[in-house]
Amino acid sequence: MRRILVLLALLAAWPLSAGAVTVERVVSPKGIEAWLVQDHANPIVALSVAFRGGAAVEARPGLANMVSGLLDEGAGPYDSQAFQGRLEDLAIDLGFEAGRDEFRGRLKTLSENRDAAFELFRLALTQARFDKEPVERIRSQILAGLARELQSPEAVAARAWFRQAFAGHPYASAVRGEPETVKAVTTAELKAYARTWLARDGMVIGVVGDITPEQLKPLLDSTFAALPARHPGITVPETAPKAPGATMVVTKDNPQSVAMFGEAGPKRDDPDWYAAYVMNYILGGGGFSSRLTEQVREKRGLAYSVYSYLSPYDRAGLIVGGVATQNARIAESLDLIRAEWRRMGEEGPSETELADAKTYLTGSFPLQLDSTAAIAGLLVAMQLDDLGIDYLDKRNGYIEAVTLADVRRVAKRLLDPARLSVVVVGKPEGLAATR
């Protein structure tokens, strides 16, 4: 496969965009709100839910992630094997995932099993058992996963980058935690996180597929109304990446060095968000059309994948990127990236680049509407970021409105190669570590 890595980077950078679908606001008798897109072509219903908080509010690094692995490992009357057996026999896809700022859940079912699916989802959210056997089993799986992460230079680089950039802040910790913190998690902590943070006031819901508003309303009540009305409040402070300009080397006996680089970027509510988004597409977000790919890959064959993306968190914004080049030439790749960073900051893009970016970003918008689950995820992101229920209709207008002056202004504000902090994992040659 050729460009999977690039494509993934692209997806990560994408804000939500729109398509030919109608979003309805559905409010249940007990006041639970969901955004719904009806699609009766296939007998499938997909639900996506997010609770604000995530790993940033956890009592111990890795706790929220461990909760996400355990909600479907026994709940209510079902022990772990019985719960998983129900899911498998009814072909229900149900799962949870912790992010830095949110805790997410997903549900996908055939229409014929809809009621049973929502019931299992309710049990997982409100009556997870945290029995001893699954707690120890999931802990061992997380520890095995952490050990595997140490074999992945990309994961090692990202961990080191965040540890350095956000020292002293919850964002410094990887969502999956560290072996010692995962080993220390107690059942009481798991239960407390689920009871405290899966609350209605931090919750947003998206539903897509073969279901009407009238069918959805009672299911919203039966599934979510028993959750606590409020969480304790999120007190995570605003922050910005530290150690600008630092280069850190993590020595690993690999033939190729993997680098992560980045600096402060816009948050999602930044007035210049769309200008920054277009700018990043031209710089390093646009796969084969980006300046970074042109210089590093196409002209010189220095990397299979080189990219940048905007990474907006609730309490900090980032523009970050990655590259992987053989040890002897990684310094050359990083020099080229810094040069492009500077050139974009000083000059901005050309008229042609701006026009091409706009036609891509607006024209590719409906490609995201490929599956019911993908659309459900979009509905949740729109609510988390407070984009409005008409966002799908308005989004391309926001892109179209970006001017060359906007992009130049935001590039000048955001991009400074002297501020880039870089982590390199491998045995790089000709590279001076500053830390």
Add this chain to the structure above:
Amino acid sequence: MFIRVFAVALLALVPVVSGPAAAQVFNPTTHTLGNGLQVVVVENHRAPIVSHMVWYRVGAADEPPGKSGIAHLLEHLMFKGTPEVPPGAFSKIVARNGGRDNAFTSSDYTAYFQNIAADRLELVMKMEADRMRNLTLDEANVVTERDVVLEERRSRTDNSPSALLSERVEAALYLNHPYRRPVIGWASEVAALNREDALDYYRRWYAPNNAILVVAGDVRPEEVKALAEKYYGPLKPETVPPRLRAAEPPQVAARRVVLEDARVQQPSWNRTYIAPSYTSPDKAQAYALQVLAEIMGGGATSRLYKALVVEQGIAAGASAWYDPSALDMASFGIGATPRPGVPMDRLEAAVLKELARATGAGISAAEVERAKTRLKANVVYARDSLHTAARVLGEALTTGQSVADVEAWPQRIAQVTPEAVNAAARAVLDERASVTGVLLPKPIATAAAPVEN
């Protein structure tokens, strides 16, 4: 390895169905142009988008000896220009029109695709047809792209001990058949590939009569047919050579591949058996083996997971995999990861005990029924995404299956009996036709822990 990872992912999406309601899977329309190009259309009108793919019946297993990696390098070079579309312009034109494009190579096929607004189908069809016959390569571009591929190999394989082990297990599993070669190629051979190698391969294999066009999305079959006639229709067919692959001798000796690497933090164990594919003489076993894989390793209640991970608590994970889509033979695999402190030989003994239970006492009728029911629902999910339809059909047609085979999948799975599953398990789970792969950390004396400066 690419092929296997990719195919297992498809299988997870598609595990096709049984049940009277699901008489068909994707309901495609097909026809063949005068020059031999097969055209397959799947309608999906949810969004105004289309997936346009061209699949060639050629892959890494068709490479000449000593030229490993040429199929994949050529895939990269297909973006390097024709008289109409200059080097590097293809993807930029697609992007400028709001589309995304990519390509991939396996042992048996090479495929190119664009996902784009339905009203741009004609544009991408014109460009894809153009590069089917008119590729021109510049030596400098070939050399640069070869460096890109060598970096890709370092990223995917050389930087990853578990990927290195997989590569060496494959090389040991096939004694003579070219599936033993990695799709991306051996580094030393890739480094020696040149422009002529790529053009030779291109001229030999890239022709309309050796390709399949798959279009899925918001389109009508008549409209696709007219466009295909216009752009692909005029292309001249070629005499394409037969795909001659060296036969595999009977396997009579079990093999063991152990990789000890200082970079390993999490050990693992796996075993891969030679197995029939959809194209084997005993292809009925291919359906029974999908049911067997589901029972052995298909989820949290599967035999291996339940015994090793839940009940005995000695493994962190356990799984089974099987992909029957191959032009020649396929493989059936099982794997497990030990929990901290569990010696590898203890884990291995426990896995082997489960295998002996499967081939000895056997699989029950109830287990077979449950597995078939679980597989059933996934057809509906597979229909949800237009990309899935295009990929499944393209892979099937380049690996010796017909559209009818894909559409009959639900019925054939429904027909699998407990006797068939047990017979397939006993035939395939034969250690002599297997490779056991073990990933271990290098003994501590020589291991270098990562150091932060």
